[in-house]
Amino acid sequence: MKRRVFSALAFLCAAALSATACSDPSAGDPGSATDGKQAKVDPTARLDGVKLTMWTAQNTLNAPEQVIEAFEKATGATVETQAIPDLYEQNVPTKLASGDKPDLMFWQPSISTLPFIRPKQNLLTLDGEEWVSRLGDTEKSLGVIDGKRYAAIVTSPAMLGVYYNKDVFRQAGITEKDFPTSYDELLRLGHTVVDRTDAAAFYEAGGDKWPMQWQMQVQLTDLDKQWWAGLNRNKEKWTDPVVVGAIKKYKEELLDAGLAQKNYRTGTFTGQADSLWKGESAMVLNVTSFQSQLQAKYSTAEIDRKIGWFPVSHSSATGMYSPDQTNGVVAFRTGDEKRQNAARQFLAFWLGPDYPAYIKAMKIPSVQPSVPTPPGLPQTSLAQLKALPTADGVFQAKAIVAPDTHLYLADMIYGKKDPQQVAQAIQDQFAQVAKAQGAPGF
Known part of the structure; x- marks a missing residue:
C-alpha cells in the first residue's frame, strides 16, 4: 500500500469552502453525552435494521472487509463502505464542509491531520472505551487531541x-x-x-x-x-x-x-x-x-x-x-443516537472479540500486546514490531x-x-x- 502524502495547501483550499472550517478546531463544542463516562458496550448485541456508512480511501476500501462481514453476522447490522475519490485527505474535508457525514471513517490519527476534520465538533469522543487500555503505548498515544480520544487505533503506525x-x-x-x-x-x-x-x-x-x-x-x-x-x-x-x-x-x-x-x-x-x-x-x-x-x-x-x-x-x-490513515477509525456525531451507539459497538467489536481474526486475515502485527501477532510474517515485519515501543515519531x-x-x-x-x-x-x-x-x- 502506498504511503499517502497529502498537500496541506489542498487542505487549506478544502477548508476555505466553509467559513467554519477555517476557524479554531477546538471552538464551539456542541456538547454530547458521549463526552462523559462511556456506558459499557456489548460488542455482539443485536442491531437488526441498523445501517452504518463507512468512508475509506480508494486503496483501503477492502481493509475493513473481514470485520464488517463478522460484525454483520454477529449483530444483524449493515455496514456499507464508500470509497472517497483521491485525494482522500483533500476530498473528505470538502464533503464534510458540505454537510455530508458518514458514521465511521478511516483517518490519520495524528495531531497534524486529525484537526482537519474538526474533531471536537464532528466526532464522538472515545475515552473510557474498554479497548483503549488494551492498546500498546505508542498506539495509545495516537488519536488524541487536547486530552480527548477521537480515534480507535486498529493498526500499528x-x-x-x-x-x-x-x-x-x-x-x-x-x-x-x-x-x-x-x-x-x-x-x-x-x-x-x-x-x-x-x-x-x-x-x-x-x-x-x-x-x-x-x-x-x-x-x-x-x-x-x-x-x-x-x-x-x-x-x-x-x-x-x-x-x-x-x-x-x-x-x-x-x-x-x-x-x-x-x-x-x-x-x-x-x-x-x-x-x-x-x-x-x-x-x-x-x-x-x-x-x-x-x-x-x-x-x-x-x-x-x-x-x-x-x-x-x-x-x-x-x-x-x-501514522497514516489506515491506523485510525473515527466515529461521527450524526445526531442519530442509535447509529452513534452502533458505531461505538462496531469499534468495540473490531478491537474486541474480532481482533485476532482481523489481524490474521490482514497479516499484520497486533496493536494489542495481549493479542499475539499472527505467525508467518516476514522477519522484517517482526523487526519493525520489536522496534516500535522505543520508536520516535516523525514530524507528522x-x-x-x-x-x-x-x-x-x-x-x-x-x-x-x-x-x-x-x-x-x-x-x-x-x-x-x-x-x-x-x-x-x-
Whole structure:
C-alpha cells in the first residue's frame, strides 16, 4: 500500500469552502453525552435494521472487509463502505464542509491531520472505551487531541527504517555488527557499499517525490519536545539551522556524493522495490508501505532470504513511527443516537472479540500486546514490531501541520531551490496553514 502524502495547501483550499472550517478546531463544542463516562458496550448485541456508512480511501476500501462481514453476522447490522475519490485527505474535508457525514471513517490519527476534520465538533469522543487500555503505548498515544480520544487505533503506525539487500551487504563485507547507530554512520555504510560493490548505496524516488522526506526526517530525531512545542506556538521555525543542515546534508553528502542511483531524480516507489530486490541498490529508507509492496509480490520465505531491516535515527539505532490513515477509525456525531451507539459497538467489536481474526486475515502485527501477532510474517515485519515501543515519531506526529517537505525537496533536486529556500518554503506553508486553523501564536 502506498504511503499517502497529502498537500496541506489542498487542505487549506478544502477548508476555505466553509467559513467554519477555517476557524479554531477546538471552538464551539456542541456538547454530547458521549463526552462523559462511556456506558459499557456489548460488542455482539443485536442491531437488526441498523445501517452504518463507512468512508475509506480508494486503496483501503477492502481493509475493513473481514470485520464488517463478522460484525454483520454477529449483530444483524449493515455496514456499507464508500470509497472517497483521491485525494482522500483533500476530498473528505470538502464533503464534510458540505454537510455530508458518514458514521465511521478511516483517518490519520495524528495531531497534524486529525484537526482537519474538526474533531471536537464532528466526532464522538472515545475515552473510557474498554479497548483503549488494551492498546500498546505508542498506539495509545495516537488519536488524541487536547486530552480527548477521537480515534480507535486498529493498526500499528508505519515504521520508518532501512530495508537492505542481504546479498549486497555480504558482497560488501557488511555484517550486523556494522549496522549504523547514527545517520552519519549510515552514510559511511553507503560509501562502503559503493566502494566494494557495483550497487548504488540508496535508491531515491525523486519521480514520486514523497519518499524523499525520510532522509530529512531521520536527521531531526534529536530535536526535543520543547522544540516541537515551540514550533507549534510559532516560537521555533523550520528555517532553524538544524533543519537547514539536515536538508543540506541530504543534498551534499548523499545525493551529490553519489550514494544514490544515477536516475534518482526520476526514481519511483515501485522502482525502489525492484532495484532493492535485484541488488542494484543496497538500501532503501522508507516506511512499512514499502514492505507491503514486497509482500504483495513475494512469499515470506523469499523476503526472509533476500531482505533485511534495521532502525536508525540521527544519533542512535532507534526506529521512527509514522501514522497514516489506515491506523485510525473515527466515529461521527450524526445526531442519530442509535447509529452513534452502533458505531461505538462496531469499534468495540473490531478491537474486541474480532481482533485476532482481523489481524490474521490482514497479516499484520497486533496493536494489542495481549493479542499475539499472527505467525508467518516476514522477519522484517517482526523487526519493525520489536522496534516500535522505543520508536520516535516523525514530524507528522509532532507538528500541528505536516508541510509538503517532499515537494520542496523535489524542487531542490531539480535545481529550483537551495536548502535554505526549501526550509523557507516549508516554514511559509506551515505558518499559513497553522494560521488558517486558528492555532495560537500564528
